[in-house]
Amino acid sequence: MRKVYIDYNATTPLRPEVKAAMIEDLDIFGNASSMHASGRLARARVEQARIAVGNLIGSKDGTIIFTSGGSEANNTVFQTMRRITELKDFKLPGNAGFNSRNEFITTAIEHPCVLNSALFLKNSGFNVTIIPVDEYGKIKIDELEKALNDKTLLVSVMAANNEIGTIQDVKEITALVKKAGAFMHIDAVQAVGKIPLNAAELGADYITISAHKIYGPKGIGALYVKKGSPVFPLVHGGHQEDGLRAGTYNNLGILGFGKAAEIIKNEVTRYGNEISALRDRLRKGLVEKVPHIKINGHPKDVLPNTLNVSFPGAEGEAILLSLDMQGIEASTGSACASGSLEASHVLLATGVGPELAHGSIRFSLGWGIAEEDIDYIIEVLPPIIARLRAMSTLPA
Numbered sequence: 001m002r003k004v005y006i007d008y009n010a011t012t013p014l015r016p017e018v019k020a021a022m023i024e025d026l027d028i029f030g031n032a033s034s035m036h037a038s039g040r041l042a043r044a045r046v047e048q049a050r051i052a053v054g055n056l057i058g059s060k061d062g063t064i065i066f067t068s069g070g071s072e073a074n075n076t077v078f079q080t081m082r083r084i085t086e087l088k089d090f091k092l093p094g095n096a097g098f099n100s101r102n103e104f105i106t107t108a109i110e111h112p113c114v115l116n117s118a119l120f121l122k123n124s125g126f127n128v129t130i131i132p133v134d135e136y137g138k139i140k141i142d143e144l145e146k147a148l149n150d151k152t153l154l155v156s157v158m159a160a161n162n163e164i165g166t167i168q169d170v171k172e173i174t175a176l177v178k179k180a181g182a183f184m185h186i187d188a189v190q191a192v193g194k195i196p197l198n199a200a201e202l203g204a205d206y207i208t209i210s211a212h213k214i215y216g217p218k219g220i221g222a223l224y225v226k227k228g229s230p231v232f233p234l235v236h237g238g239h240q241e242d243g244l245r246a247g248t249y250n251n252l253g254i255l256g257f258g259k260a261a262e263i264i265k266n267e268v269t270r271y272g273n274e275i276s277a278l279r280d281r282l283r284k285g286l287v288e289k290v291p292h293i294k295i296n297g298h299p300k301d302v303l304p305n306t307l308n309v310s311f312p313g314a315e316g317e318a319i320l321l322s323l324d325m326q327g328i329e330a331s332t333g334s335a336c337a338s339g340s341l342e343a344s345h346v347l348l349a350t351g352v353g354p355e356l357a358h359g360s361i362r363f364s365l366g367w368g369i370a371e372e373d374i375d376y377i378i379e380v381l382p383p384i385i386a387r388l389r390a391m392s393t394l395p396a
């Protein structure tokens with residue numbers, strides 16, 4: 001049986017070059033904080049990886065802090081904000097009175113690690129505003145403009161959504177947020193490597209990325225902090241990462257991340273062309289062969305690899321199980337929400353009703369998927385939907 005992994009927004013396999021580099025690096029065991037030669041070797045390689053990761057996102061003179069992943073990088077930003085409100089005399093050069101700001105603005109379609117942090121900040125005394133999105137998943141900029149005020153401390157907006165792939169106008173949003181004097185955070189975990197992204201051009205204070213979404217290892221990510229923007233450690237301890245993230249350096253993870261970053265940096269254009277051609281082939285095939293489907297996400301401003309489809313009259317988990325039995329691995333939405341049986345908060349936010357949201361499948365493509373894999377899905381899926389619809393009591 002053919003096996004088609006088409007869930008790259010959940011995670012990606014290690015690419016062969018990264019795997020080979022990591023196997024070679026397994027023996028770089030020195031503690032990167034040690035003074036001796038083994039330590040210095042490890043440290044030099046860590047710093048080389050840091051440069052590669054910085055280059056990937058176009059960091060000019062910002063700081064790259066290695067973390068355990070995207071979730072930790074995001075949490076580092078939110079906890080920094082909490083700390084600022086606690087510090088009675090917090091000041092930045094040229095900026096006064098940050099400690100009187102206690103409002104956090106984010107959007108309805110963020111990753112759970114952002115939305116649950118928003119809840120945490122709310123319980124810590126922050127005023128939290130959730131900006132709605134339109135039917136395509138684009139945040140309503142006028143609502144953001146209305147919400148921004150001189151009490152806004154932080155705005156957090158994802159560059160691209162993990163479930164429907166919609167790309168936000170983060171440059172325009174960042175400009176608005178900076179004009180309001182607040183800090184801007186971008187969760188770029190899904191965007192990086194798929195669409196062009198340049199930290200220096202964007203001007204955001206914080207950008208989050210994660211290695212396992214770009215064919216690197218799991219358990220390693222990074223937070224970019226613009227020069228001069230505040231950051232406080234989430235993990236206290238030793239002096240690693242300039243005192244901003246304690247804990248012995250994860251040599252292997254960091255080196256794998258660096259290798260993955262180095263490779264993907266030069267592939268964004270080719271990725272855009274080749275992966276979107278495969279995605280479009282899948283969309284066309286499904287639209288032709290399965291009646292009454294709905295494509296979710298923005299028609300144009302969408303990640304090249306993401307296709308989210310609603311199948312009225314069929315249930316998402318049942319579709320997934322049937323696909324899995326035929327070797328096709330897709331998802332109903334975010335891996336974090338899978339198994340919770342809750343309808344996708346992203347689809348609900350775009351106005352898709354709970355029933356239809358429950359009948360939605362995310363296909364997310366990546367390097368390694370071939371045309372034959374796409375054609376296999378187009379062959380296998382239509383009879384599955386027909387069978388489930390025939391059995392179903394849901395309205396088609």
Ligand SMILES: *Cc1c(COP(=O)(O)O)cnc(C)c1O
Nearest residue numbers: 069070071111162189190210221
């Ligand atoms: C995967 C993901 C994260 C979490 O990153 P981890 O490294 O898995 O913690 C955060 N935000 C988005 C948009 C993601 O897709």
